[in-house]
Amino acid sequence: MIKALFGQFKRWYAIPYVLMCIFVTLQSASYHLSSNSFSLSWLGVSIAIGPLVVFMAVIYFLPWSGIANYIAVPFVAAFVGTVLAVIEMRPLPTFYSLFLGLGGVLVYIFWYSDLDRRDNPLLKIGSKLPDFTVKSIEDKELQSSAFLGRKTLFIFYRGNWCPVCQSQLQELAEQYQEIQRRGVAVVLISPQSADRSAELARRLDVEMQICVDEGNRAAKRLGIVHHYGVPLGILGYGSDTVLPTALIVDESGSIVYADLTDNFRIIPRVQTLISALDGVW
Incomplete structure (x- = not known):
């Protein structure tokens, strides 16, 4: 309370x-x-x-x-x-x-700036990524198991309203070829609407999978919901969002890297993510 x-x-x-x-x-x-x-x-x-x-x-x-x-x-x-x-x-x-x-x-x-984030036993390095369901911007349901068989970088971001997230995603798009060259798929997940996610896809203009987490169902499954995380006055996004989270998962679905930042201003730069990829593979 x-x-x-x-x-x-x-x-x-x-x-x-x-x-x-x-x-x-x-x-x-x-x-x-x-x-x-x-x-x-x-x-x-x-x-x-x-x-x-x-x-x-x-x-x-x-x-x-x-x-x-x-x-x-x-x-x-x-x-x-x-x-x-x-x-x-x-x-x-x-x-x-x-x-x-x-x-x-x-x-x-x-x-x-403090997200008051507790230790998350569900997202420990070496553990299996819990199953969750999201939707594509075309409104098709996607199970997390659909990403098995390939190295995958999951970025859970707060939405188009969050400038720190947008900066990270823009940098990610600019260096996407470096990540793709390493054989890694990129999946971006946010609780924002499909229309706003489609707008982001057009702006980034790269072949990353952009997904919608309706009602924060996947975030709840992973324990990364940020209650009341959307500032008052930002319309059309509700009040709850997701805690910024970056996960790298191997072909079998095991987590090999996790950034569970406790400060919304400090999220991993893309070069940090690339270095993490090189460090585990």
Whole structure:
């Protein structure tokens, strides 16, 4: 019950927080442009919150799989900006810097990004991949056993709404020939609709199998459902999604590699997956 409640808090947090940060950044810029006097506190607001807004913009509008490596930039900026705001101690900008700037960055890094993922005994390396059922974008049912007899990379992604997932999949498409050259099939699975999955297939334009997990049936079977994982305000995806998961399975259906990330910003780069393929075969 407590875990579900915190999951709902996370769902309600993301978009309202980003909108508040954008509003405060614009308010700070307006002060600098309209005031004839210099304010250390309002400068602190710009430094504490501005880099975080840029970081979020890069994630959502220019999906880049390496962005997680630069989370220290908005953190350091938030700390420096808060110190500047506290020196002058004007109430409103100091509040913004402390709670939206430094506090917001800490919440994003240490609470919001954490998927609260427990150890999954179903997806241990060396164990057989549990049977599950998905659908093709043509609405045909596919049993996981249909992928037996070939090395397979399964990517469970949250949906087209998730920029971090989209960055990973775009990189995967760009290096698909390298994976195919190793004799490995790629299967992408998401609980999003067939129409959105078909849109993704057109955008990636490679011969990867893209599947729909209706109602998270396969995710439930594998123990990788993310309850309340879709941020409030993202329409058409429901509230539940899948925990980002990458599995490499051999011809007999045994798991030889598993990435069960506990942080949605940190999912395996394609080069990591290729190295994993080379390491097991």
